[in-house]
Amino acid sequence: MFVSDTYDQAEGFHAITNCLPEVTELIICNFSVVDQTAAPPGKNVIALATQLDYACYDEWKRHLPLEDYLEKREAIALEYVHRAERLLPGLSDHIEVMEIATPLTIERFTLNPRGTILGWEISEDRFLDLDSMVTPIPNLFLAGAWTRGGGQSNAILSGILTAFRILRQRDSKPQQEEGSTLLIPGDASFASPAGSQ
Numbered sequence: 380m381f382v383s384d385t386y387d388q389a390e391g392f393h394a395i396t397n398c399l400p401e402v403t404e405l406i407i408c409n410f411s412v413v414d415q416t417a418a419p420p421g422k423n424v425i426a427l428a429t430q431l432d433y434a435c436y437d438e439w440k441r442h443l444p445l446e447d448y449l450e451k452r453e454a455i456a457l458e459y460v461h462r463a464e465r466l467l468p469g470l471s472d473h474i475e476v477m478e479i480a481t482p483l484t485i486e487r488f489t490l491n492p493r494g495t496i497l498g499w500e501i502s503e504d505r506f507l508d509l510d511s512m513v514t515p516i517p518n519l520f521l522a523g524a525w526t527r528g529g530g531q532s533n534a535i536l537s538g539i540l541t542a543f544r545i546l547r548q549r550d551s552k553p554q555q556e557e558g559s560t561l562l563i564p565g566d567a568s569f570a571s572p573a574g575s576q
């Protein structure tokens with residue numbers, strides 16, 4: 380659920396670029412709706428999120444001592460909980476565990492530049508690059524968010540395209556130079572790499 384206090388998109392964007400977390404759009408997502416094992420019965424995993432320019436956090440990183448950073452981070456998280464309570468009254472009384480992440484956290488755990496959650500920019504060139512899964516090493520292919528652009532749909536699509544690419548190569552070039560046997564699960568040669576069955 381996306382919760383915005385304004386219908387003016389320019390105002391929302393201004394809040395993102397000017398580091399105003401108390402104004403930016405709030406995203407409320409209950410993961411337990413799609414995964415009932417995410418939390419014990421009767422409980423839910425709820426994420427509250429927003430978008431904010433990395434520059435806001437870069438400032439924190441450069442100028443704030445760790446304790447101040449953690450304090451500020453928690454204050455903003457509680458502000459989000461407070462905002463969410465307009466739609467989920469009493470939410471704060473039911474929180475048992477709360478984890479807080481900023482782009483600095485994501486940068487630290489994923490090594491994604493500037494804490495981006497999606498990875499590379501999804502540019503037209505990259506998205507349409509049908510060779511993004513190919514590497515200079517024969518029969519080594521790539522799949523995932525770092526090939527065509529980030530995000531779950533892109534990662535899934537890249538897996539499908541890579542599988543098709545492998546199958547196409549297999550069908551157009553049945554077997555190959557010495558030392559570069561293409562192994563595909565399901566093939567007889569997969570169980571017996573030397574193909575000598």
Ligand SMILES: Cc1cc2nc3c(=O)[nH]c(=O)nc-3n(C[C@H](O)[C@H](O)[C@H](O)COP(=O)(O)OP(=O)(O)OC[C@H]3O[C@@H](n4cnc5c(N)ncnc54)[C@H](O)[C@@H]3O)c2cc1C
Binds near residue numbers: 523
């Ligand atoms: C906080 C957050 C929120 C997000 N929200 C969204 C969203 O709302 N919508 C959206 O579309 N995308 C979202 N994304 C992005 C999306 O999750 C990623 O783009 C996508 O999961 C990437 O898929 P992937 O398969 O390339 O990599 P991953 O999902 O990262 O999978 C890589 C796997 O490889 C494993 N691995 C790593 N190293 C090794 C190793 N040496 N040996 C064996 N295994 C290894 C890892 O444990 C992991 O399971 C979000 C990301 C984050 C961090």
